[in-house]
Amino acid sequence: MEVFRRSQEPITISGIDFDGTSGWIQGGVSNKIVVKKFNASLLSPLVSIYENERPVDWSKQFGRKGPMIVEIGSGLGEFIVHRAEQFPKQNFVGIEYDWPRVYKTLRRISRFNIKNVRLLNVDARVVFERLFLPVTIDSVVALFPCPWPKRSHIKHRLFNREFLQLINSRLADHGELKIVTDFYPYLEWISDEIPAQAFRYSERKIPPQFDTKFERRWQGQGQNEFWELLLTKQSSVAIPLKEDIILKEFSISHFNAQSLTLVDEKKDAVILFKEHFFDSRKSRAMIHAIVVEKNLTQHFWIAVVKQSDHWMIRPLEGCLFIPTPGIQRALELVREQSSIS
Numbered sequence: 050m051e052v053f054r055r056s057q058e059p060i061t062i063s064g065i066d067f068d069g070t071s072g073w074i075q076g077g078v079s080n081k082i083v084v085k086k087f088n089a090s091l092l093s094p095l096v097s098i099y100e101n102e103r104p105v106d107w108s109k110q111f112g113r114k115g116p117m118i119v120e121i122g123s124g125l126g127e128f129i130v131h132r133a134e135q136f137p138k139q140n141f142v143g144i145e146y147d148w149p150r151v152y153k154t155l156r157r158i159s160r161f162n163i164k165n166v167r168l169l170n171v172d173a174r175v176v177f178e179r180l181f182l183p184v185t186i187d188s189v190v191a192l193f194p195c196p197w198p199k200r201s202h203i204k205h206r207l208f209n210r211e212f213l214q215l216i217n218s219r220l221a222d223h224g225e226l227k228i229v230t231d232f233y234p235y236l237e238w239i240s241d242e243i244p245a246q247a248f249r250y251s252e253r254k255i256p257p258q259f260d261t262k263f264e265r266r267w268q269g270q271g272q273n274e275f276w277e278l279l280l281t282k283q284s285s286v287a288i289p290l291k292e293d294i295i296l297k298e299f300s301i302s303h304f305n306a307q308s309l310t311l312v313d314e315k316k317d318a319v320i321l322f323k324e325h326f327f328d329s330r331k332s333r334a335m336i337h338a339i340v341v342e343k344n345l346t347q348h349f350w351i352a353v354v355k356q357s358d359h360w361m362i363r364p365l366e367g368c369l370f371i372p373t374p375g376i377q378r379a380l381e382l383v384r385e386q387s388s389i390s
């Protein structure tokens with residue numbers, strides 16, 4: 050099999066091995082990528098954004114209906130596991146985009162034999178946009194969200210007006226959002242971001258009480274007061290579910306992998322073409338693209354496959370992705386640029 054990097058310098062794939070719990074892939078001279086070993090039995094509380102219907106049917110995930118409690122940035126899972134143990138009739142969803150922290154939470158869930166927690170290893174904004182229907186969540190909590198204290202980093206703060214509106218739209222009537230911070234200026238900043246009329250809100254000083262990694266960290270540094278901001282939904286902001294699009298596949302009459310040069314595009318969606326492979330035995334090319342859209346970055350593989358008298362451009366079978374306008378654009382770019390080469 051031939052592989053073409055951006056430089057068109059061929060490398061050879063010498064091995065792929067995956068036994069369901071661990072594996073490795075090796076390409077080129079020394080670029081061995083080790084896939085971290087994991088214990089597959091721990092993974093059952095994980096909800097895949099790709100392999101489930103969007104929005105997720107949460108009653109099906111939990112095997113029952115129940116009050117929905119969502120934690121944003123669940124970290125090592127101390128809070129969500131403790132609450133789930135205290136309130137076994139409630140359904141808890143933890144959202145955490147750092148995989149090592151999710152993994153530690155999975156171990157904690159298993160250790161305490163907790164059945165009413167599900168975890169998502171995805172950006173919380175994508176989860177609220179695509180996985181929860183409007184007016185379905187009873188309560189949202191975020192403990193010690195990253196405060197981005199530097200002025201130049203304020204743009205990274207998660208709880209801006211746009212996200213507060215999105216959370217409002219997904220909360221049930223009178224649902225609550227609780228944010229606890231160690232950094233009072235962040236609370237003040239969030240208060241200014243609250244969309245008019247959407248929430249009633251109150252703040253109060255609170256002592257340490259959650260025993261999470263970050264609470265312990267600040268306590269260890271001598272901080273014994275934190276601030277809680279409680280927002281109660283007062284009127285509804287209407288933000289519809291962001292839905293998958295139906296992808297169009299393309300047919301082209303000629304395709305030449307040897308002369309194919311793929312040029313990136315940086316518009317509403319940023320499309321970066323990485324390596325491509327050509328399997329001459331199967332008359333099939335596979336192209337790796339990174340598609341960056343608002344809050345969502347996807348690694349996407351495109352197949353160009355020979356049919357009797359034409360070539361089809363379509364998503365590679367088995368590739369997990371959310372069909373979005375950026376994904377559609379990546380397919381279009383392959384069509385456009387294949388006809389030039």
Ligand SMILES: C[S@@+](CC[C@H](N)C(=O)[O-])C[C@H]1O[C@@H](n2cnc3c(N)ncnc32)[C@H](O)[C@@H]1O
Pocket residue numbers: 121122123124125144145146147150171172173174191192193194195207261262263264
């Ligand atoms: C400062 S830590 C606090 C973690 C935990 N709540 C605690 O008290 O120890 C903030 C957490 O939020 C996660 N996080 C930040 N932005 C996120 C986002 N957009 N989606 C999901 N998780 C996010 C980070 O990975 C990190 O684990």
